[in-house]
Amino acid sequence: MEKVKIAILGFGNVGTGVWKILQENKKEIMKRSNCQIEVAKILVNDINKKRDIDISKEILTDNIDDIINDESIKIVVELVGGRDEAKQYMIRAMKAKKHIVTANKLVIANWGEELFKIADEENVLFYYEASVAGGIPIIREINESLTANRIEQIIGIINGTTNYILSKMTLEGLSFEQALKEAQEKGYAEADPTSDVEGYDAVYKLAIMASLSFGTKVDHDRIYREGISKISAVDIEYAKKFGYTIKLLAIAKEENNKLELRVHPTLIPSSHPMANVNDAFNAILIKGNAVGELMLYGQGAGDMPTGSAVVGDIISILRNNVKPSELKALNDDADFKEVKKSEENESEFYIRLNVNDRAGVLGDTAKIFGGNNVSITSITQDVVHKEHVLLAFITHKSAEKNINNSLKKIKELENVNEIESIIRIESFN
Amino acid sequence: MEKVKIAILGFGNVGTGVWKILQENKKEIMKRSNCQIEVAKILVNDINKKRDIDISKEILTDNIDDIINDESIKIVVELVGGRDEAKQYMIRAMKAKKHIVTANKLVIANWGEELFKIADEENVLFYYEASVAGGIPIIREINESLTANRIEQIIGIINGTTNYILSKMTLEGLSFEQALKEAQEKGYAEADPTSDVEGYDAVYKLAIMASLSFGTKVDHDRIYREGISKISAVDIEYAKKFGYTIKLLAIAKEENNKLELRVHPTLIPSSHPMANVNDAFNAILIKGNAVGELMLYGQGAGDMPTGSAVVGDIISILRNNVKPSELKALNDDADFKEVKKSEENESEFYIRLNVNDRAGVLGDTAKIFGGNNVSITSITQDVVHKEHVLLAFITHKSAEKNINNSLKKIKELENVNEIESIIRIESFN
Numbered sequence: 001m002e003k004v005k006i007a008i009l010g011f012g013n014v015g016t017g018v019w020k021i022l023q024e025n026k027k028e029i030m031k032r033s034n035c036q037i038e039v040a041k042i043l044v045n046d047i048n049k050k051r052d053i054d055i056s057k058e059i060l061t062d063n064i065d066d067i068i069n070d071e072s073i074k075i076v077v078e079l080v081g082g083r084d085e086a087k088q089y090m091i092r093a094m095k096a097k098k099h100i101v102t103a104n105k106l107v108i109a110n111w112g113e114e115l116f117k118i119a120d121e122e123n124v125l126f127y128y129e130a131s132v133a134g135g136i137p138i139i140r141e142i143n144e145s146l147t148a149n150r151i152e153q154i155i156g157i158i159n160g161t162t163n164y165i166l167s168k169m170t171l172e173g174l175s176f177e178q179a180l181k182e183a184q185e186k187g188y189a190e191a192d193p194t195s196d197v198e199g200y201d202a203v204y205k206l207a208i209m210a211s212l213s214f215g216t217k218v219d220h221d222r223i224y225r226e227g228i229s230k231i232s233a234v235d236i237e238y239a240k241k242f243g244y245t246i247k248l249l250a251i252a253k254e255e256n257n258k259l260e261l262r263v264h265p266t267l268i269p270s271s272h273p274m275a276n277v278n279d280a281f282n283a284i285l286i287k288g289n290a291v292g293e294l295m296l297y298g299q300g301a302g303d304m305p306t307g308s309a310v311v312g313d314i315i316s317i318l319r320n321n322v323k324p325s326e327l328k329a330l331n332d333d334a335d336f337k338e339v340k341k342s343e344e345n346e347s348e349f350y351i352r353l354n355v356n357d358r359a360g361v362l363g364d365t366a367k368i369f370g371g372n373n374v375s376i377t378s379i380t381q382d383v384v385h386k387e388h389v390l391l392a393f394i395t396h397k398s399a400e401k402n403i404n405n406s407l408k409k410i411k412e413l414e415n416v417n418e419i420e421s422i423i424r425i426e427s428f429n
Numbered sequence: 430m431e432k433v434k435i436a437i438l439g440f441g442n443v444g445t446g447v448w449k450i451l452q453e454n455k456k457e458i459m460k461r462s463n464c465q466i467e468v469a470k471i472l473v474n475d476i477n478k479k480r481d482i483d484i485s486k487e488i489l490t491d492n493i494d495d496i497i498n499d500e501s502i503k504i505v506v507e508l509v510g511g512r513d514e515a516k517q518y519m520i521r522a523m524k525a526k527k528h529i530v531t532a533n534k535l536v537i538a539n540w541g542e543e544l545f546k547i548a549d550e551e552n553v554l555f556y557y558e559a560s561v562a563g564g565i566p567i568i569r570e571i572n573e574s575l576t577a578n579r580i581e582q583i584i585g586i587i588n589g590t591t592n593y594i595l596s597k598m599t600l601e602g603l604s605f606e607q608a609l610k611e612a613q614e615k616g617y618a619e620a621d622p623t624s625d626v627e628g629y630d631a632v633y634k635l636a637i638m639a640s641l642s643f644g645t646k647v648d649h650d651r652i653y654r655e656g657i658s659k660i661s662a663v664d665i666e667y668a669k670k671f672g673y674t675i676k677l678l679a680i681a682k683e684e685n686n687k688l689e690l691r692v693h694p695t696l697i698p699s700s701h702p703m704a705n706v707n708d709a710f711n712a713i714l715i716k717g718n719a720v721g722e723l724m725l726y727g728q729g730a731g732d733m734p735t736g737s738a739v740v741g742d743i744i745s746i747l748r749n750n751v752k753p754s755e756l757k758a759l760n761d762d763a764d765f766k767e768v769k770k771s772e773e774n775e776s777e778f779y780i781r782l783n784v785n786d787r788a789g790v791l792g793d794t795a796k797i798f799g800g801n802n803v804s805i806t807s808i809t810q811d812v813v814h815k816e817h818v819l820l821a822f823i824t825h826k827s828a829e830k831n832i833n834n835s836l837k838k839i840k841e842l843e844n845v846n847e848i849e850s851i852i853r854i855e856s857f858n
Contacts, residue, residue, distance in 0.1 A: 291734050
């Protein structure tokens with residue numbers, strides 16, 4: 001049986017997971033890859049740091065050159081994270097004829113194209129299953145399982161932190177601040193939670209998935225983004241009343257060669273399987289013109305699930321599987337497909353106003369919506385104080401432009417104190 | 430670009446789907462396979478039958494020899510269904526050096542081993558993604574995505590007919606008979622629904638999935654089987670009260686090299702994503718020792734979804750992907766792993782009795798359960814007539830043997846009229 005030496009760059013959470021999987025499932029992995037995998041080198045910052053794992057110090061190095069210059073190492077697993085350094089390591093490794101496995105969404109979303117090109121030139125394989133949604137094999141799904149389809153939509157819960165927070169708010173009635181604090185205590189959210197909570201993390205992952213699905217470059221800066229920090233317990237409660245659950249969705253749709261790309265909190269029907277995706281779980285729904293709706297659900301982060309994706313990629317390389325870099329450019333003609341502006345998009349909306357309890361305010365509001373081609377499906381209202389009333393609407397499918405125009409006028413009504421929430425609805429039609 | 434000729438055996442529902450996908454997604458498929466696919470021959474029973482699809486008669490043949498003897502045909506897509514004839518066609522095609530794609534669960538479950546062996550000997554590829562769960566790429570998932578894992582459990586809703594019936598009973602309060610009739614009218618159930626309703630269809634699919642997951646031969650006759658025809662509206666209602674939804678599950682678990690294989694109606698927590706899998710949809714949950722819980726959800730039947738799996742397999746062959754037949758025997762040592770007898774299995778149970786409204790009957794029943802090491806989590810009771818009371822229990826995890834022993838004694842109690850339901854519970858722990 002062939003022996004293959006690999007190197008791991010970075011030995012944090014995921015690196016440890018990869019190490020554990022290679023040990024624990026050695027027998028299975030050997031059968032499936034027909035190779036004996038040996039971790040020859042691990043790049044770390046501090047060789048002498050105390051570790052929970054029993055590992056020979058001779059394997060550890062703090063010098064990337066020890067790995068790049070070692071011709072016996074065939075595969076480099078990049079898990080250092082971050083941007084520039086990781087990118088440079090991968091380029092150097094490929095130029096030294098080493099195959100790459102990476103979990104780095106930042107690098108793929110920013111320089112995927114460039115890296116795939118180098119992989120082609122150097123005739124090495126480049127795998128990145130773990131860069132999106134941890135243990136869920138979404139990249140392989142798009143690149144290898146759904147090849148018979150024209151993909152029309154991808155809708156995902158792809159950020160575990162925000163899903164944990166929204167689940168706690170929904171199921172236990174916590175406020176956003178309480179739920180965030182709990183997420184931080186449990187290690188689901190970072191000290192500075194901006195990247196997760198404001199949707200940046202989801203934007204990078206969506207850019208990768210959309211690029212593969214629609215065969216086009218996707219500039220992540222062009223993706224509409226809205227986080228969950230303004231979602232209140234009141235909205236969760238009202239959504240429930242209307243039969244919905246609030247989730248942070250990443251949405252990519254293609255119609256007539258135009259893309260719709262957005263990340264924002266969304267009301268989804270509570271009867272949809274995605275509504276039951278709770279805690280730090282992820283789920284991604286793909287709509288293909290042959291397969292219809294297909295959903296994958298699983299753990300989007302964590303040492304072992306992400307390690308599962310990384311080790312799966314290593315095994316794919318050893319089996320000398322199809323080149324993922326060849327699969328990217330489905331549509332060579334369109335370097336960038338047109339991305340619709342947010343106000344061109346259409347959806348149903350949930351809108352909540354704080355108004356004074358005066359006769360006529362509902363009528364005035366409804367009239368403005370009607371005058372802007374926005375029709376209302378349901379209304380509910382609750383008296384909060386003596387004066388203030390919460391008035392919530394669900395609209396039919398409307399252009400965002402019409403919603404915005406309505407709200408501009410509604411804001412000016414004498415008895416409207418505030419437009420407290422505007423949240424899109426996804427009905428999966 | 431290389432031109433590749435293929436033949437389709439059988440031109441029913443799925444065959445038509447395959448044809449449509451090859452036309453509609455021609456451009457995408459060409460890019461992804463780097464080949465131009467031409468359907469050179471289609472085997473039909475009656476060449477002159479009127480068809481909805483515009484197809485040249487010269488492609489149609491009623492003689493399998495026209496396909497087997499045509500050396501220019503590289504791939505044979507077997508969609509005739511049934512058993513012996515389909516098997517013989519595939520063997521003849523492989524001996525004529527043609528690759529195979531099939532959707533035939535019966536043949537794979539019965540003679541998979543034999544067919545994979547012939548494929549190896551003849552050095553042809555053999556793909557069968559469509560044989561389980563239609564459009565859901567479960568075979569590829571097990572064989573290629575989860576290679577880093579030791580798979581511990583597979584739990585699936587893999588029969589659309591029964592899921593449609595149970596959904597109608599749950600969501601619309603229909604009786605089994607009413608729901609079955611509606612399923613038949615909509616084409617989800619056959620005139621003789623036995624194969625679906627009594628769980629045989631699910632048994633074949635489970636045999637295939639378990640064999641791949643656990644790397645062992647699985648004799649489908651050894652799988653415990655129970656259908657849904659005895660499920661009553663009362664049980665659906667009681668399950669709901671206890672926080673559960675009833676689904677027909679196919680369950681395969683491996684622990685200490687012993688297998689647990691069973692197909693039966695099951696109470697699952699209504700908060701689990703699987704509880705929201707409704708209508709004819711399928712879902713399969715895999716538990717791997719690295720990835721944790723991973724669920725796939727999608728359409729388990731239909732011309733286009735199943736066609737999506739078939740055409741995906743054709744493209745995999747053209748890309749000269751990994752040989753699925755090589756992936757089967759994970760564990761060469763164990764030809765057959767031990768399958769536990771049903772009474773050795775453990776689960777929580779839902780048990781409903783019809784009793785007379787007499788003091789002491791609850792106490793007597795509870796005493797028998799306790800004496801047999803069965804402990805009770807919840808109880809509910811409803812008076813039906815003046816005399817009859819429905820008494821329902823949820824038990825803690827118990828050995829089936831202990832449940833059976835208890836019920837034997839409970840049956841003999843003077844005031845117990847009937848044991849109306851015994852349904853297992855799956856809590857996904």
